[in-house]
Amino acid sequence: MADELIQRRNFLKRAGVAATVLATSVVAVSATAEDEHRGASDEVGNGVVTGNSKKKEILYKKSQHWNEFYQSAK
Numbered sequence: 001m002a003d004e005l006i007q008r009r010n011f012l013k014r015a016g017v018a019a020t021v022l023a024t025s026v027v028a029v030s031a032t033a034e035d036e037h038r039g040a041s042d043e044v045g046n047g048v049v050t051g052n053s054k055k056k057e058i059l060y061k062k063s064q065h066w067n068e069f070y071q072s073a074k
Helices: 002-032 064-073
Strands: none
């Protein structure tokens, strides 16, 4: 019984150390990463958020339902 408690304690110690190392590395990487200017709350920029995607943005597909909605929204 005592041996199991020692094993659990050692495991928790190692897990705590590993979590601390991971958290420290994440903070270090985020602190040294280059900032991207985003949106109106940023000091630089005009409020437009831009992405890096090469995909074409499709906002709607023309259909009968779209035409009905568009006519009612005018």
